[in-house]
Amino acid sequence: MKRNGERRLGLGLTAWRLGVLALVLGGWHVLTATGVLQPFFFSKPLDVALRVVRDVQLPRFWSDLGITLTETALAFVIGSVLGILCGFALARHPFASAVCDPYLKAFNAMPRVVLAPIFALWLGLGIWSKVALGVTLVFFIVFFNVYQGVREVSPTILANARMLGMKERELFRHVYLPSALSWMFSSLHTSVGFALVGAVVGEYLGSAAGLGYRIHQAESVFDVTGVFAGMVVLAIVVLIIDALVGWVEERLLVWRPQAATTA
Amino acid sequence: MTTLERARGIPTSLVGQSEQTVALLHDVAITYHLADGSFYEAVAPTTLAIAEGEFVALVGPTGCGKSTLLNVVAGLVAPSSGTCLIHGDRLSGINGQAGYLFQAEALMPWKTALANVAVGLEVQGLPRDEATERARSWLGKVGLGAFLQRYPHQLSGGQRKRVGLAQVLARDPRMLLMDEPFGPLDAQTRAIMGDLLLGLWQADRKAVLFVTHDLEEAIALADRVVIMSAGPNASIIGDFPIDLARPRDAHEVRLQPAFVETHRAIWQVLKEEVLKGYAQANEAKA
Ligand SMILES: Nc1ncnc2c1ncn2[C@@H]1O[C@H](COP(=O)(O)OP(=O)(O)OP(=O)(O)O)[C@@H](O)[C@H]1O
Ligand SMILES: [Mg+2]
Numbered sequence: 437m438k439r440n441g442e443r444r445l446g447l448g449l450t451a452w453r454l455g456v457l458a459l460v461l462g463g464w465h466v467l468t469a470t471g472v473l474q475p476f477f478f479s480k481p482l483d484v485a486l487r488v489v490r491d492v493q494l495p496r497f498w499s500d501l502g503i504t505l506t507e508t509a510l511a512f513v514i515g516s517v518l519g520i521l522c523g524f525a526l527a528r529h530p531f532a533s534a535v536c537d538p539y540l541k542a543f544n545a546m547p548r549v550v551l552a553p554i555f556a557l558w559l560g561l562g563i564w565s566k567v568a569l570g571v572t573l574v575f576f577i578v579f580f581n582v583y584q585g586v587r588e589v590s591p592t593i594l595a596n597a598r599m600l601g602m603k604e605r606e607l608f609r610h611v612y613l614p615s616a617l618s619w620m621f622s623s624l625h626t627s628v629g630f631a632l633v634g635a636v637v638g639e640y641l642g643s644a645a646g647l648g649y650r651i652h653q654a655e656s657v658f659d660v661t662g663v664f665a666g667m668v669v670l671a672i673v674v675l676i677i678d679a680l681v682g683w684v685e686e687r688l689l690v691w692r693p694q695a696a697t698t699a
Numbered sequence: 700m701t702t703l704e705r706a707r708g709i710p711t712s713l714v715g716q717s718e719q720t721v722a723l724l725h726d727v728a729i730t731y732h733l734a735d736g737s738f739y740e741a742v743a744p745t746t747l748a749i750a751e752g753e754f755v756a757l758v759g760p761t762g763c764g765k766s767t768l769l770n771v772v773a774g775l776v777a778p779s780s781g782t783c784l785i786h787g788d789r790l791s792g793i794n795g796q797a798g799y800l801f802q803a804e805a806l807m808p809w810k811t812a813l814a815n816v817a818v819g820l821e822v823q824g825l826p827r828d829e830a831t832e833r834a835r836s837w838l839g840k841v842g843l844g845a846f847l848q849r850y851p852h853q854l855s856g857g858q859r860k861r862v863g864l865a866q867v868l869a870r871d872p873r874m875l876l877m878d879e880p881f882g883p884l885d886a887q888t889r890a891i892m893g894d895l896l897l898g899l900w901q902a903d904r905k906a907v908l909f910v911t912h913d914l915e916e917a918i919a920l921a922d923r924v925v926i927m928s929a930g931p932n933a934s935i936i937g938d939f940p941i942d943l944a945r946p947r948d949a950h951e952v953r954l955q956p957a958f959v960e961t962h963r964a965i966w967q968v969l970k971e972e973v974l975k976g977y978a979q980a981n982e983a984k985a
Contacts, residue, residue: 590803590804590805592801592803592804592805593804593805593806593807593808595773595775595799595801595805596799596801596805596806597807598775598793599773599775599793599794599797599798599799600818600819600822600866600870601795601819601822601823601870602822606822610807610810610818611807614807614809614810615809618809690850691808691809691810691811691850691851691852692808692852693808693852
């Protein structure tokens, strides 16, 4: 439905999106150029654009970006694997799940920023303390979805699979796993996003490299243009990753009923 | 039949039958334990035997326990009392000799029609290629040769039921359990599906226990129509042999005088039960 709608709106939608962007940038430009907003505190859109263009020509920028993406990928993979394993284990063992329940809830409600210094202490200022922070975010999203996916398998589908002669192993492969993965994939946007958040926040709070570090550096010398340039880069990275995830999701969940796509 | 089972009160008269009897429900009663701690006696002690090659239709008002009895034969629900014998052996756990076509949607939504049928064969130990090939041929037999790669949500309700039928028949089970397999379909499609089923069944005449709430359909398809009373404490209140020649045309047969006669006789019994069911429902509301 979303895709269909977007296609039909096509040009109109793109025009509106660009319009919103132009309005925000134009307003920002006018307000700072006329001095209503102090450029020292608010920078100027043109300056920010020039800074981004200058930044991307520096090798250091690309190595920072590479580090942030590495941390994101590691946090996503490790968090997902742990989430899948724990989700399955607890969904199949209701008693263990009841025992762990309050701890999982408490840990999940904890603001992760609090953990960043501890991870830095344990794992140093390299990439692993950032990966750990991302893992604590990704893990819970994947865990809850996999848990739900295993628990919510339709009893009829399960009974049918049993009547078809499936034993525990085959049930896992043909019924529980696909159901759990479909739930996990449907939360892919959120979990990938949180992996990036973990990496950037970790870098921001203490490191010597990465996009978060760049933003922190600019902030510490009151370089507002630098901060905005960092945010623009982050926004572009997020949009690209999100588009990739959408592309992957569409291929993995072909069996999902969507609003019919007619020719 | 072991001495133990005889000791548990299975009459000796039933012992001799066990060779031709595919499934025997003996004094089976089912009581559900509800979440609020109370009990619901769905089915009162009931005895029902299904012979080799026999097509038995089970008819009764909604909620009387037809699916429940089918689940007992399938081994998905253990009876609260009584025994279920399959080919003379006491059933415990899943009934591996039965193919079960469920009332609700039971296909795996993440598998294509072809994969849904093939997986049941792979589980039996068939190599993948062979399983796929056999699945393809069975989907052809139920008229879905052009829909192999469709996912369940891309099929109509009737097409999904046909995939289910192929899934069950491809495994060549010794008995078939079918729970309102054509439930949500329109009258014409039901007749066509009935013919399809009869055609496939005619080939090797497995024992069938077929649940429906449509008396005409039951008479058109079955060798025997068994009527259940309204629940709670439902039990079998009628058992009618159907003497209509085979092979039958599930649609044409309804126009024969013998059909009309049988229908009238059974309807007399069923009508009272339906009215009783309404009365109970109204009492419950009041
Ligand atoms: N798991 C359960 N727990 C408690 N009660 C149940 C359960 N399953 C069925 N029942 C009750 O047992 C009775 C028989 O249910 P069943 O599903 O066998 O009916 P049915 O004859 O198949 O009805 P229908 O024609 O509507 O499918 C119903 O009153 C139902 O409410
Ligand atoms: Mg039912």
